[in-house]
Amino acid sequence: xxxxxxxxxxxxxxxxxxxxxxxxxxxxxxxxxxxxxxxxxxxxxxxxxxxxxxxxxxxxxxxxxxxxxxxxxxxxxxxxxxxxxxxxxxxxxxxxxxxxxxxxxxxxxxxxxxxxxxxxxxxxxxxxxxxxxxxxxxxxxxxxxxxxxxxxxxxxxxxxxxxxxxxxxxxxxxxxxxxxxxxxxxxxxxxxxxxxxxxxxxxxxxxxxxxxxxxxxxxxxxxxxxxxxxxxxxxxxxxxxxxxxxxxxxxxxxxxxxxxxxxxxxxxxxxxxxxxxxxxxxxxxxxxxxxxxxxxxxxxxxxxxxxxxxxxxxxxxxxxxxxxxxxxxxxxxxxxxxxxxxxxxxxxxxxxxxxxxxx
Amino acid sequence: xxxxxxxxxxxxxxxxxxxxxxxxxxxxxxxxxxxxxxxxxxxxxxxxxxxxxxxxxxxxxxxxxxxxxxxxxxxxxxxxxxxxxxxxxxxxxxxxxxxxxxxxxxxxxxxxxxxxxxxxxxxxxxxxxxxxxxxxxxxxxxxxxxxxxxxxxxxxxxxxxxxxxxxxxxxxxxxxxxxxxxxxxxxxxxxxxxxxxxxxxxxxxxxxxxxxxxxxxxxxxxxxxxxxxxxxxxxxxxxxxxxxxxxxxxxxxxxxxxxxxxxxxxxxxxxxxxxxxxxxxxxxxxxxxxxx
Numbered sequence: 001x002x003x004x005x006x007x008x009x010x011x012x013x014x015x016x017x018x019x020x021x022x023x024x025x026x027x028x029x030x031x032x033x034x035x036x037x038x039x040x041x042x043x044x045x046x047x048x049x050x051x052x053x054x055x056x057x058x059x060x061x062x063x064x065x066x067x068x069x070x071x072x073x074x075x076x077x078x079x080x081x082x083x084x085x086x087x088x089x090x091x092x093x094x095x096x097x098x099x100x101x102x103x104x105x106x107x108x109x110x111x112x113x114x115x116x117x118x119x120x121x122x123x124x125x126x127x128x129x130x131x132x133x134x135x136x137x138x139x140x141x142x143x144x145x146x147x148x149x150x151x152x153x154x155x156x157x158x159x160x161x162x163x164x165x166x167x168x169x170x171x172x173x174x175x176x177x178x179x180x181x182x183x184x185x186x187x188x189x190x191x192x193x194x195x196x197x198x199x200x201x202x203x204x205x206x207x208x209x210x211x212x213x214x215x216x217x218x219x220x221x222x223x224x225x226x227x228x229x230x231x232x233x234x235x236x237x238x239x240x241x242x243x244x245x246x247x248x249x250x251x252x253x254x255x256x257x258x259x260x261x262x263x264x265x266x267x268x269x270x271x272x273x274x275x276x277x278x279x280x281x282x283x284x285x286x287x288x289x290x291x292x293x294x295x296x297x298x299x300x301x302x303x304x305x306x307x308x309x310x311x312x313x314x315x316x317x318x319x320x321x322x323x324x325x326x327x328x329x330x331x332x333x334x335x336x337x338x339x340x341x342x343x344x345x346x347x348x349x350x351x352x353x354x355x356x357x358x359x
Numbered sequence: 360x361x362x363x364x365x366x367x368x369x370x371x372x373x374x375x376x377x378x379x380x381x382x383x384x385x386x387x388x389x390x391x392x393x394x395x396x397x398x399x400x401x402x403x404x405x406x407x408x409x410x411x412x413x414x415x416x417x418x419x420x421x422x423x424x425x426x427x428x429x430x431x432x433x434x435x436x437x438x439x440x441x442x443x444x445x446x447x448x449x450x451x452x453x454x455x456x457x458x459x460x461x462x463x464x465x466x467x468x469x470x471x472x473x474x475x476x477x478x479x480x481x482x483x484x485x486x487x488x489x490x491x492x493x494x495x496x497x498x499x500x501x502x503x504x505x506x507x508x509x510x511x512x513x514x515x516x517x518x519x520x521x522x523x524x525x526x527x528x529x530x531x532x533x534x535x536x537x538x539x540x541x542x543x544x545x546x547x548x549x550x551x552x553x554x555x556x557x558x559x560x561x562x563x564x565x566x567x568x569x570x571x572x573x574x575x576x577x578x579x580x581x582x583x584x585x586x587x588x589x590x591x592x593x594x595x596x597x598x599x600x601x602x603x604x605x606x607x608x609x610x611x612x613x614x615x616x617x618x619x620x621x622x623x624x625x626x627x628x629x630x631x632x633x634x635x636x637x638x639x640x641x642x643x644x645x646x647x648x649x650x651x
Contacts, residue, residue: 072381075427077468086467089385089427122380124620124634129380131621237628237648265623268381268616272428279381279427284624292624294614295432295454298587300627300650310626310650318629 009205010197013180021103022047024193028099028142031064033057042102053104053176056150060109060261060332061102065137066116069282070094072133072268078275085275097137101193103174104146108157108332110169112261113138115319115328119264123322133281142189145170147208147215154333156346159222162331164215175208182208229327229349232356233317242355243305246312246348249341252304254285256335256343262315262328265291286311312348368419368477368608368638380619383425383470384410388463389445394531395524397452398496399461402438402445403469415474416440418481418503419610419638422473423618424448429459433615435500435637436473439507446471449499449531475618476637479504479582479608488516490574492593494523494565494585498531500610500637501584505545512544519546519574523565523589527555548572566592569600576602584610587651594641604642611637611651627651 012020024030025045032045039058045051071094079088117138120131148157148164157163167173172190175182182200185191200208236242257263267284271277284291287307293299301307319328329345336344386403394400401424405411418439423431432454438447452461463469481504489508493501501520508515520539524530530549539547550561550568561568565585574581581602583593590609597607613625613632620634628648630636644651 073379077427083466086464087387089468089470091382091385091470093379093382119621122619122621124631129619131619132379133381234628234648237650264621266616266621268431268622270428270430277428281381284622286623292614294612295457300613306650313628314623314626318626321629 008185008191008194009200009208010183010194011180011200011204012183012197016180017051018047020197021045021051023196024101024103028101030101030103031061032103042105045103051104053146054150056152057106057109058334058338059259060112060334061105061143062109062112062261064100064102065113065141066134066264066283069280070133072279072281074276074278075270075272076276094133097140100137100141101144102141103144105143105170106150106332107145107148107164107166107168107170108155108162108330109261110143110145111157111162111166112169112330112332113143114169115262115326115330116264118323142171142193143169144172144174144183144190144193147173147175147212149176149215151219152333152337154336155331156220156222156333157331158219159226159346160327160329160331164219165212175211177204177207177211184208223350225353226327226349227325228353228356230317230320230325232353233313233349235356235359236352237309237313239355240305242352243309246351247305247308247343250287250304250308250343251341252287252289252307253340254287255338255340256345257285257287257311258283259334259338261330261332261334286314308343308348312345312352315345316349316352367483367605367640367643368480368636380472381617383423383431383472385468386446386471388465388467388469390465391463392534394449394533395529397529398449398531399452399463400437400447400449400531401460401463401469402447403471404445405471406468414443414446417474417478418507419476419478419500420474421476421618421637422446422448422471423475423615424450424456424460425470425472426456426459426463427470429456431470431472431616432456432460433475433612433618433633435503435610437499437502439503439510441507441510446473449496451496472618476633477635479610479638481507484508484580485514486516486578488574488577488579489518490579490581491518491520491522492565492569492581492583492585492597493520494589494593495525495529496531497583497585497589498522499584501582502532504582509542509545516578517546518544519548519572521548521550521565521569521572523550523552523568523585525552527551527558564592565589566596569593569596574600576600576606580606580608582608597641604645605640607641609639609641609644611639 030045031042032051042061074092076090077085120134122130171187173184265284292301315328385406390402392400425431434448491501616622620631625632
């Protein structure tokens, strides 16, 4: 067998996979997809855990970099015994995150982080106020992204610039071939994880190329006029009838936001017990009326139609306007698949493009 | 400020006190002033003397006040950067955190994250007449710029202030009002909504009193802040007085959490009130989606 001269391409047989995972888990918290009841979720992997690589993950690996809830800092107002709770404040920043590896992230989910990156890097303040919590985790997380063979009819990554074989946002690529997996480094971070693996043969590399091509071929063709979405949604901002119709079935449960790899909004709350406590940052949900409810009782997005308009508008109009046309959507389709009332964001965007053309 | 054109506010250069933008700076309350039955003013100094000495901000910028255990809320710094002995915030008691803030006494510690947001484009207002129109707690951001302009008096033309509240008891900054009325270089008009015994000033809704004052739009900038309903009718009155949208400046508020353009709730279309605002001209607001 001729060895591949490209040292970035490695091979792991099915039998050798647990040993490779154990090696990854030795140096970092390793997240891998696994079954939990009917769901497939990313959880810390331990020796003996079965990795679920055929079913499509129910959730993305967003929480590895952006936890559902995390401590920003702890506070203690008990430093002055004369004035407990009033003076003598101590603040302690949360501890530094450790390294993490995601094994078999979806290509759409890896691209999801690209929607976070400029925002959390502080684009709103000209780069001055950076979200250090996110950035540290992002830096310490390595994404091994699999060539997607688990697309569903809710998938639309190709509409928003993605592909089942996209390497965008990936540190290494994982492709199933005969007898095992071909692993290919994309970044230095990825390469260092693969260093110990044997090089792939030319045949294995060719098989991986073919599998990746096959995945791309099988993906749905994007509609022609997605580029019109930002302007179309802008033009329909005041069209109450359009948004009432599109949101008619929405029960604003927020499943779409919690499962979305690009939804990055959060809440900040305090949890205290006596004089000590934590300031927490947690995922928030723009579909809830509480999201924008002001103390005075005024709410700029009281109606669910306005909240759905903001969610779709943010992803396909406001965000692209600020970020060189990039949609804040990775086309994973989870918001469609998991919506209890069958709201389909693809239909809303296409309807908007069609409707705006008739205005 | 030099690149600004007209009265258009821009995104500011952010100067964080600390490398972690979510970490508040502990500050000591040095004085509490009860302004009205629902408004208290807090004067605070940062505990870290070096940070206090280096602290700089622009008029109109806001800060987040933390009551640890209750949370954080956004308030304008209503003392001007020309008077840096302390930072002043006025808080109307309305919800959980503002109620907790009202329990603060002199000597207590509060968390401060500031300065946040953009500011009044005061450089582009130089040489112009200025009309301030403040309603209720909306007077707070105007106070910052008013005092800043009075401290740089020669830079501006005629300065007028119309300040209104529901009743005499609801007028904040009562201790300063006699001075504002007495100043020869400030034309100060006070008004309340309904007649009240012993009230020597105007009676009438702010937009109506403004129309009676009839300020000339010539070389003039109008700056207004107040409750939404007052803003709505004040903007109509200003347009009736032939002020162009570029000559009308206001400052908005929204529910905010991060204050640095990340958490995603204070947007109006693609603008974030916490970083693109809170100061906007009416011309800018007209370009934005109607979602105030």
